Amino acid sequence: MLRRQPHRGARPFTFPAPLRRHGPLAETRQRGDRPAQDQAGAPDLRHAGGGTVTAALGGIAPALLEDWFRDRYFAATTDISSSGVRNWALGELRELLGVSVAELDGLVFRDSPSCGRQELTDAVADRYRPGPDHRVMVTHGSSEALFLALSALLRPGDEVVVPRPAYQSLVSTVEALGARPVPWELAPADGFAPDLDRLAALLGPRTRLVVANFPHNPTGASLTPDDHGRFLDLMARHPAFLLWDGAMAELVYDGDRLPDPTGVLPRAISTGSFSKAFGLPGLRIGWCVAPPDLVRDMVRLRDYTTLNSSPLNEFLATAVLRGADAVLAPRLRTARANLDALLSWATAHPDLIDCPRPRGGVTAFPRLRGLDDTRRLCEWLADERGVLTVPGDCFGHPDRVRIGFGGPTDELARGLAELTRALRAR
Numbered sequence: 111m112l113r114r115q116p117h118r119g120a121r122p123f124t125f126p127a128p129l130r131r132h133g134p135l136a137e138t139r140q141r142g143d144r145p146a147q148d149q150a151g152a153p154d155l156r157h158a159g160g161g162t163v164t165a166a167l168g169g170i171a172p173a174l175l176e177d178w179f180r181d182r183y184f185a186a187t188t189d190i191s192s193s194g195v196r197n198w199a200l201g202e203l204r205e206l207l208g209v210s211v212a213e214l215d216g217l218v219f220r221d222s223p224s225c226g227r228q229e230l231t232d233a234v235a236d237r238y239r240p241g242p243d244h245r246v247m248v249t250h251g252s253s254e255a256l257f258l259a260l261s262a263l264l265r266p267g268d269e270v271v272v273p274r275p276a277y278q279s280l281v282s283t284v285e286a287l288g289a290r291p292v293p294w295e296l297a298p299a300d301g302f303a304p305d306l307d308r309l310a311a312l313l314g315p316r317t318r319l320v321v322a323n324f325p326h327n328p329t330g331a332s333l334t335p336d337d338h339g340r341f342l343d344l345m346a347r348h349p350a351f352l353l354w355d356g357a358m359a360e361l362v363y364d365g366d367r368l369p370d371p372t373g374v375l376p377r378a379i380s381t382g383s384f385s386k387a388f389g390l391p392g393l394r395i396g397w398c399v400a401p402p403d404l405v406r407d408m409v410r411l412r413d414y415t416t417l418n419s420s421p422l423n424e425f426l427a428t429a430v431l432r433g434a435d436a437v438l439a440p441r442l443r444t445a446r447a448n449l450d451a452l453l454s455w456a457t458a459h460p461d462l463i464d465c466p467r468p469r470g471g472v473t474a475f476p477r478l479r480g481l482d483d484t485r486r487l488c489e490w491l492a493d494e495r496g497v498l499t500v501p502g503d504c505f506g507h508p509d510r511v512r513i514g515f516g517g518p519t520d521e522l523a524r525g526l527a528e529l530t531r532a533l534r535a536r
């Protein structure tokens with residue numbers, strides 16, 4: 111079969127280069143080389159199963175979105191930036207789910223199993239229906255799941271097809287591991303809709319992994335049910351693994367949530383999160399569904415970092431998944447109303463805003479007309495008006511801004527009004 115490599119000549123990803131290229135280790139840690147300190151008698155990590163890769167991770171690029179939030183998130187009074195919905199308080203959750211204080215009091219802070227307590231892994235499997243050959247692993251947010259899965263799966267020289275734009279860890283982790291991200295362009299001219307022909311043309315003999323994140327952060331683009339079927343067919347015909355980042359899976363506006371691909375594809379890995387639709391980012395619980403060999407390798411890596419999750423957080427996560435519909439429904443209702451409000455706002459100001467309609471998630475990624483770089487505007491809104499947005503350069507599109515519409519409706523209206531005022535005052 112003819113394998114094309116059409117990505118050659120494609121623009122590289124626009125995130126900052128891994129620090130290794132500029133930092134003090136630049137000369138000693140070339141990709142695949144043995145770090146200098148190993149030569150001085152430390153263990154040769156290359157023989158410990160992926161050790162060279164782990165050594166390279168110290169040079170990973172700064173996470174632009176996290177840097178942006180670190181400085182401003184806690185000071186903002188109006189948040190129209192977030193990729194999640196309004197957060198729940200523990201008391202609200204307990205009431206909604208019928209969790210008693212006595213149950214919480216009875217919890218003992220033993221270590222949890224490496225892959226999470228069985229009640230929780232069962233609850234994940236019951237809701238997302240992986241095939242019988244997959245295993246569930248509970249992690250510290252889906253961030254940890256992504257990091258472990260990529261680290262366990264990739265080796266220097268592997269090619270990884272990743273949508274562009276993308277949530278940065280899906281690109282920068284790949285790069286830090288010495289693998290090569292191959293951009294699957296989501297074109298603004300198509301409203302960022304994923305083009306499967308474009309994807310098919312990127313698959314080649316070195317493609318180790320295809321990453322998909324639909325609904326997509328930051329654009330809200332997604333696959334139609336038909337395209338989802340075509341996408342799975344395409345993946346089934348290629349030996350590459352699929353990493354399905356399902357952080358936004360529950361946030362859909364045009365029908366049902368897309369089925370988790372681990373139900374039909376043996377080489378699929380999916381990740382999920384309590385931080386987005388469930389409104390529980392501070393629970394720091396996510397999960398991964400993966401083939402057993404990969405889970406074993408992920409556990410081996412985790413043994414050197416977080417070991418396992420908190421039994422308290424796993425208990426709450428289990429209750430939330432068992433009562434998922436009650437937790438999700440009110441937030442989804444608000445998100446739907448907010449999406450209408452956001453699109454009406456964009457329609458009312460066609461001279462200022464060009465906003466592709468999100469099919470899912472709670473973020474939109476509009477272009478602000480006449481602005482090549484939105485960062486100074488976003489800084490001004492945050493510093494002078496307490497309004498938090500996200501500059502598009504965090505996703506490689508400086509002419510855009512990420513707007514989160516999952517929060518309270520009045521907060522969204524306030525934030526959009528301030529944004530409009532700032533744009534009109536230019």
Ligand SMILES: Cc1ncc(COP(=O)(O)O)c(C=O)c1O
Binds near residue numbers: 250277357358382395
């Ligand atoms: C697409 C995507 N994947 C994964 C994550 C990680 O989320 P968490 O670690 O909170 O589950 C995020 C967070 O913003 C995201 O947007």
